[in-house]
Amino acid sequence: MTAGFSRPAAGHVPVLRLGDVLLVTLQGDLYDSMAEQLLQDLGEAIAGNRATGVVINVSGVEIVDSFLGRILAEIAAKARLLAAETVMAGMRPAVAITMVELGLTLPGLRTALTTEDALRLLGETDPVLRPGGTRPGSP
Amino acid sequence: MDTAAGVQACLPIRSDMDLVWVRQHVRQAAGRLGFGLVDQTKLVTAASELARNTLVHGGGGQMEAAHVVSGRVHGLRLTFRDEGPGIADLERALSDGYTSGDGLGMGLGGTRRLVHEFAIDSAPGVGTTVIVTSWASRPPHPREVN
Numbered sequence: 001m002t003a004g005f006s007r008p009a010a011g012h013v014p015v016l017r018l019g020d021v022l023l024v025t026l027q028g029d030l031y032d033s034m035a036e037q038l039l040q041d042l043g044e045a046i047a048g049n050r051a052t053g054v055v056i057n058v059s060g061v062e063i064v065d066s067f068l069g070r071i072l073a074e075i076a077a078k079a080r081l082l083a084a085e086t087v088m089a090g091m092r093p094a095v096a097i098t099m100v101e102l103g104l105t106l107p108g109l110r111t112a113l114t115t116e117d118a119l120r121l122l123g124e125t126d127p128v129l130r131p132g133g134t135r136p137g138s139p
Numbered sequence: 140m141d142t143a144a145g146v147q148a149c150l151p152i153r154s155d156m157d158l159v160w161v162r163q164h165v166r167q168a169a170g171r172l173g174f175g176l177v178d179q180t181k182l183v184t185a186a187s188e189l190a191r192n193t194l195v196h197g198g199g200g201q202m203e204a205a206h207v208v209s210g211r212v213h214g215l216r217l218t219f220r221d222e223g224p225g226i227a228d229l230e231r232a233l234s235d236g237y238t239s240g241d242g243l244g245m246g247l248g249g250t251r252r253l254v255h256e257f258a259i260d261s262a263p264g265v266g267t268t269v270i271v272t273s274w275a276s277r278p279p280h281p282r283e284v285n
Contacts, residue, residue: 029159032158062183063180063183063187098180
């Protein structure tokens with residue numbers, strides 16, 4: 001019965017470091033436990049690498065349900081508390097349409113169409129100009 | 140044309156690994172029945188939500204997939220069944236924004252929007268059954284010949 005099914009990715013999701021940015025590529029169908037493990041790994045990787053940005057590439061993700069949506073929102077919230085900005089890149093249009101209909105709009109998460117755009121977006125983000133920070137030279 | 144093969148199934152829902160099998164089966168079955176990418180994505184997402192409810196709130200159960208036909212239109216009917224504690228206030232559980240507290244508040248109301256037909260039967264102490272059906276706007280693909 002399982003013949004022809006693509007095996008779910010085994011093990012854990014790798015976190016790559018690109019300068020000050022951590023890059024995560026979600027691929028295929030994730031076990032819940034893998035997504036939860038990623039949430040934990042990323043927190044440690046941000047603190048350990050003094051990363052200022054996280055890019056999550058979801059172009060290989062075929063669905064985002066409320067569980068994965070919650071994990072993505074928690075990653076962004078956790079990264080923010082550790083002084084890093086999160087950008088989600090490459091969402092498929094069918095996934096976006098479905099998430100909106102489900103009511104899952106993830107308002108706290110920044111997005112980009114490609115990983116390249118996400119990196120550019122993070123490059124433009126001056127830490128001092130972040131919401132909650134103070135602008136130098138402004139009254 | 141034998142499209143029922145590879146569509147009809149009864150899958151257990153006992154672990155997060157089973158959720159992956161449920162999603163993969165629904166994706167393949169919907170593709171076989173001619174669902175477009177968006178409808179397929181919606182149905183797989185709905186199945187994922189309902190299977191997780193079966194697992195988390197119902198203490199495990201099963202999903203049955205069936206090929207349904209109405210005139211010339213083909214559809215996929217998914218039945219999620221558990222023998223868990225059941226839902227005391229169905230109307231409240233279906234209202235938008237209601238959540239039991241461990242998701243993002245999409246709950247059953249959000250899932251209902253992703254499918255064409257939605258029916259739920261639940262009684263405290265007996266369990267919960269949710270039946271969803273979606274219809275393909277295109278005819279099924281001809282049977283693959285390899």
